[in-house]
Amino acid sequence: METLLEYPRLSEHLLADVAVIGGGMAGLLAAFSLHRAGLRVVLLEENRLAGGATGRCTARLSAQHGLFCERLIRDFGEHLARQYVMAQLHAVKQYHDLCAALRVDCDWQERTSRVCAAPNGPDLSREYAAAVLLGAPVELQPVKGLPFPVREAVCFTHQASFEPLPLFAALLNDLTVYEHSPVQDVRGHWVRCDGGVVEARHIVVATRYPLLERWGLYHLRLRQEQVHLLELAGAPKLDGWYLDADTRGWSLQQRGDRLILSGGLHRSVNNPGDRYERLRAQARLWFPEARETRAWSSQDCVTMDGVPYIGRCGAATPFLHVAAGFGRWGLTNSMVAATLLTAEILGTHYPYAEVFSPGRFFPSASIEAMMEGALYAVRGKKRRLYTAAERETSAIPRGGAAIVRHHGRQYGVYRDEQDRLYAVSPVCPHRGCALEWNADDKTWDCPCHGSRFDYTGRRLDSPARAALRQTDARLL
Ligand SMILES: Cc1cc2nc3c(=O)[nH]c(=O)nc-3n(C[C@H](O)[C@H](O)[C@H](O)COP(=O)(O)OP(=O)(O)OC[C@H]3O[C@@H](n4cnc5c(N)ncnc54)[C@H](O)[C@@H]3O)c2cc1C
Ligand code: FES
Numbered sequence: 224m225e226t227l228l229e230y231p232r233l234s235e236h237l238l239a240d241v242a243v244i245g246g247g248m249a250g251l252l253a254a255f256s257l258h259r260a261g262l263r264v265v266l267l268e269e270n271r272l273a274g275g276a277t278g279r280c281t282a283r284l285s286a287q288h289g290l291f292c293e294r295l296i297r298d299f300g301e302h303l304a305r306q307y308v309m310a311q312l313h314a315v316k317q318y319h320d321l322c323a324a325l326r327v328d329c330d331w332q333e334r335t336s337r338v339c340a341a342p343n344g345p346d347l348s349r350e351y352a353a354a355v356l357l358g359a360p361v362e363l364q365p366v367k368g369l370p371f372p373v374r375e376a377v378c379f380t381h382q383a384s385f386e387p388l389p390l391f392a393a394l395l396n397d398l399t400v401y402e403h404s405p406v407q408d409v410r411g412h413w414v415r416c417d418g419g420v421v422e423a424r425h426i427v428v429a430t431r432y433p434l435l436e437r438w439g440l441y442h443l444r445l446r447q448e449q450v451h452l453l454e455l456a457g458a459p460k461l462d463g464w465y466l467d468a469d470t471r472g473w474s475l476q477q478r479g480d481r482l483i484l485s486g487g488l489h490r491s492v493n494n495p496g497d498r499y500e501r502l503r504a505q506a507r508l509w510f511p512e513a514r515e516t517r518a519w520s521s522q523d524c525v526t527m528d529g530v531p532y533i534g535r536c537g538a539a540t541p542f543l544h545v546a547a548g549f550g551r552w553g554l555t556n557s558m559v560a561a562t563l564l565t566a567e568i569l570g571t572h573y574p575y576a577e578v579f580s581p582g583r584f585f586p587s588a589s590i591e592a593m594m595e596g597a598l599y600a601v602r603g604k605k606r607r608l609y610t611a612a613e614r615e616t617s618a619i620p621r622g623g624a625a626i627v628r629h630h631g632r633q634y635g636v637y638r639d640e641q642d643r644l645y646a647v648s649p650v651c652p653h654r655g656c657a658l659e660w661n662a663d664d665k666t667w668d669c670p671c672h673g674s675r676f677d678y679t680g681r682r683l684d685s686p687a688r689a690a691l692r693q694t695d696a697r698l699l
Contacts, residue, residue: 231401233401233416234419236421237420239421243429244427244429246266247277247553248391249546249553252557253561254400266400267421268402268404272395273387276523277553277557282554283384283476284383285552287354287359287379287382288551290470292308292357293350294588295357296357298585298588306574309574310579313562314555314558318383329387333381334464335378337464339369340468341373347375350377359379362377370508370510387554406434414426425543425568426543426544427544428544431553432447432524432673432685433532438537438540441532442654446525446672448489448550448673450489450523450551452483452486452517452519453483454481454518455481455482455514456480460477462477471487491670491673494660494661497663522675526547529550529588530578531547532545532579533564534579537581544564545581546564621638622638622639622640635648635649647676647678647679647693648680649667652687656671656672667680
């Protein structure tokens with residue numbers, strides 16, 4: 224397994240043409256592309272490179288993003304829908320060419336992507352026709368070889384799978400990179416970390432959840448969704464990957480000699496605490512001979528209309544560029560972002576830019592998601608004000624957690640398997656929503672915009688920037 228070099232913390236005042244914030248695939252590809260164009264680039268990462276969603280993804284390079292062609296044509300019109308599909312197809316080819324040019328040994332495999340309908344599932348013929356219209360390499364085929372019945376699938380041929388880390392390592396050559404350097408603020412052209420500043424003509428924000436909420440109202444326009452996954456050894460080999468037509472359904476993917484089974488995307492709210500168990504039950508039923516080798520979860524940002532925001536943050540800040548809202552399809556979209564933002568900064572033409580414009584608003588595609596987001600925000604705040612505490616500390620079982628009230632204040636209390644208690648403030652430091660316990664991952668999750676914290680209060684995921692306040696649980 225490839226390991227990445229460790230880079231220093233920023234501790235000086237640097238001048239650059241471009242400061243790129245965020246060391247995931249989007250930030251790294253943008254930094255590489257801008258550096259290759261002859262610009263002085265500084266890449267800033269708050270933890271370790273590839274430690275975010277990029278390091279937890281399942282590495283499908285696919286232009287097929289669920290059942291999406293018909294929806295795109297309906298919401299955006301044929302012209303912009305075609306831009307989206309062409310940008311994704313082009314991105315798969317760009318990865319291929321880049322890996323070949325840099326001679327990266329990344330286990331590149333050409334694959335077929337399939338979105339499947341159960342015997343009583345949706346009719347896929349309209350999605351197939353829409354994909355044909357948009358110029359995708361698509362076929363409508365029966366599916367065999369799965370341990371459950373599937374009527375047919377919309378298939379994109381000539382997609383690929385690869386191992387991202389070797390490419391990551393190759394792209395880092397010659398780049399100026401700082402790790403362990405969380406960006407605290409951006410003021411004009413100054414990007415401020417605790418130990419230093421980068422003063423740059425342009426700033427690219429590739430932090431997955433944008434750091435710069437005040438310019439783009441991203442907390443109103445993005446939501447985070449989680450997915451839980453199991454890795455299985457000893458299951459029969461599948462060719463390529465298979466997704467349920469329902470985005471909340473299953474997905475199966477062959478990765479090397481392992482099979483990845485995942486559940487659908489879901490918002491982090493009312494977590495039932497049985498997500499891994501449900502996957503395990505599914506795995507036992509479909510692949511009784513297989514053995515579980517890993518279980519994990521991750522989350523990604525989704526925009527209101529399902530298409531990422533890539534481009535200038537706003538007319539008043541033409542030097543600020545953002546790449547966010549990749550859904551579960553951030554690898555091709557990271558390449559799109561790197562290419563689009565490089566063209567934007569150099570003043571050259573990228574033919575598929577319009578559909579990704581962060582300033583767009585398509586009411587028919589966005590209203591439902593907007594209302595849902597507002598509902599979660601109101602509910603989160605209301606619960607904090609009015610909900611009574613659930614339990615006494617003594618009633619919390621080992622491995623469990625609850626909200627406990629003590630002297631009029633609420634605490635989020637977790638009891639570990641060794642009977643130790645951990646108490647934290649159950650209020651999200653981002654915008655004050657009430658946190659919910661996620662029994663699967665043993666984290667405190669925010670239903671409003673998806674910040675996550677471990678049971679000691681350590682921040683695991685943005686947009687919150689601070690940890691949770693801890694309290695000595697013996698005092699409760
Ligand atoms: C389970 C799962 C499977 C997936 N599988 C696929 C797939 O098969 N194919 C596909 O195309 N996509 C897939 N995706 C989506 C894809 O992984 C992501 O969209 C993509 O990796 C996001 O890249 P990124 O660079 O935007 O974000 P990240 O990789 O999360 O990088 C953002 C970086 O910014 C850093 N950062 C945040 N705040 C700051 C700050 N203030 N200062 C400095 N740095 C900061 C973070 O530490 C992080 O390293 C999957 C996602 C999930 C959750
Ligand atoms: S209030 Fe925004 S993430 Fe919690």
